[in-house]
Amino acid sequence: MTTRKRIDRKRLDQLAEFGSRRRELRAELAKVDADIDPLLKPVYLEGWSWEQIADAAGMSMMTVSNRLRKQGVISGGHDDAGPFDQFTKADLRTERAKKIASERRKKMRRHSALTSLLSRRPAHPHSTGHSASMSPRDLSADDLSVDWSGDERVAQWAIGRGFGVTAFRLDRDGLKLFKSAYPADRCGLYVFECVNHDVYIGIGKDVAERLPQHRKKHPGALTFRFLPHPGNEAERRTVERRLVRDAQTAGLTVRNREHASGHVGPSTLDVLISEEEQRTWLQDPAGINAPDESALVELDHSQLAAHEGDFQRLRRHPRYAEIIEVLNAYAASCIPFPRRTEATFWTVSCFPSSNRARIFCISMATLETFFIAVSNNEHGDIHARLFVDKRHLPSGKWGRVLLAARGIMFDDDHRHKSGGAFEQCLVVNDIRELRSVLKSKHIRAAATAFNLDLMRKRQSAYKPSHCRQLAQAALEISYPEATSRPDNFT
Known part of the structure; x- marks a missing residue:
């Protein structure tokens, strides 16, 4: 007599539970x-x-x-404004075939040029009559391309900073030559030069593996040079930051976003503010900002509630009116279209938890650009720090003396790691002096250039910390006459 196997419903019940949950989620x-x-x-x-x-x-x-x-x-047909052309499958196959054929022709031309160069190389004086093979280290940027040559300034700068004399082609053949030149340790830094002679500086544990990842974003990259650096990643990051700033100071156009000043190429800001509007704004920031009555973007009720307590605390501050006026003056004079860009490209935190002395802090991209904080003195001062582009500040002795007369001090020790080669920190002892500071044409030009460059890099990374109540209170003050007319002297 056979016994019937007992059926355990445990797994079936579990499956039914997950199935019910799945139906709810759908x-x-x-x-x-x-x-x-x-x-x-x-x-x-x-x-x-x-x-x-x-x-x-x-x-x-x-x-x-x-x-x-x-x-x-x-x-249903072709949509010019669409994200992609509405090809049929046959069209897609044709387009793909054309692209593959074009890539093959380019590779064949490069290979032919290299073969021709190698065949023309004279034999080594000690050889037995056979043509010696060309070492990868002997190839220069001019050797690797028939129609394009590297910028001499880029070559001089790179070689002077320890990068190799050889400029390898940034394609499959060039990477093969690079691997044969450096068969073992390829850890270090690299600089690649684009067709328009822009440069990008980066690091990698294996540079041969890292470089191809740049092709999609930088299709115009043609050649690269290598600087071995076997240290840890933190050390390489430090060297990278120093080299990016040094390259900009030397007058090269650097495509790095993190450590460079400015932004090369299209920007997400262009969708909100056209490039023409941006250029016009730089000529008269306060005058362009004043008539802008754009509606503020809608924020989630949870975010508004999260910062309501901090804003009410600020309203009880004995110098609340001054604080709001200071924020208004800075926004009117130094932030591109502050109503239109608020909560996206610039944010302001109220009593940020990262620093208890601070009252508010304005951020753009990943950097703070302006903050005020309680001073550690018996006078109860509220000092301010501004981060600006020093290329627009007077470099002579008397220029700095005139700025000092307004209460502006230069802090050369306070810099952000990713602030770029031209970042300068300025300190004002008390916010009562800020209106006079922002009347300086040099300060305004330095602050507006720095802020616009940051906005072009990316949106603010501190959106969760944004206090809409504080921003709205400042933006709704009518723009004061005093800050809309810069002085012609400092």
Whole structure:
């Protein structure tokens, strides 16, 4: 007689539990999608990029495109404003084949040029009559390209800082030559030069593996040089930061974002403020800012609630009116279109927890650009620090004397790691002197240039710390006449 195997429902019950949860999540997702769909059309029509819309919605660009097509926002045919051309599968295969063929032709031309150069190389004087093979170290930027040659200034700077004399081509053949020249340890720093002679400086444990990762973002990169550095990563980072600043000081155009001053190429800021508006703004920041009445972006109620207590604490401060006026004056004079860029490209924290002495701190990209803090003295002063571009400050003795007469001191020891080659920290003993400080044409030019450069790099990294109540209180003050007219002397 056979006994029937006992069935344990434990796993089936677990499966049923997960299945129920899955159905709940799918229902919840369907509800969220229903809330998203009505927002896609107005956001699309505002002109935001496909990447921004897809990232905000948590969807792929293809999904966003399909949903907009269903709503009739874009046509089923080719959409010039779309994220990609509406090719058929046959068209895609044709385009892909053309691209592959083009790449092969380029490689064949480079290979032919290299072969021709190697065949023309004279035999070594001690050889037996056979042509000696060309060492990778003997190849220069001019050898590796028929139609393009590297900038002599870049070569002189790189060689003078310890990078190799050899400029390797940044392609498969060039990397093979590099690996044969450095078969073992390829840990260190590199500098590559682009077709327009911009440079980028970086580090890598294996530079041969790291360099190809730059091709997508920097397709114009043509040659590179190598500086061995077997130390740890922190040491290489320090050297990288020093070299980036040194290259900018030497007059080279540096594409690094983290340690360089300025930003090369397109920026996400251009979507919000056109490049023409940015150029015009630099000529008259306060005058351009004054008539701007853009609505502030909507923030989540949770974020507003999170900072309400700090703002109410600030309102009880005995110098609250002065503090708000100081923030208003700085925004009106030094921040590009402060209403339009508030909460995205610049943020302000109220009584930041990272430093108890500080009252507020304005941040752009990853840096603080202006903050005020309680001074450690018996007078109860509130000092201020501004970070600016020193290229716009007077370099002569008397220029600094005139700035000192306004109460401005130069702090050469206080710098950010990623502040760039031209960052300068300025200190004002008390906020009552700030209105006079911001009347200086040099200070305003230095602050506006520094801030615009940071905004062009990226949006503020400190959005969760932004206090809308403080920003709104400052922005809603009418722009004062005093700061809209810079002095013509300092």
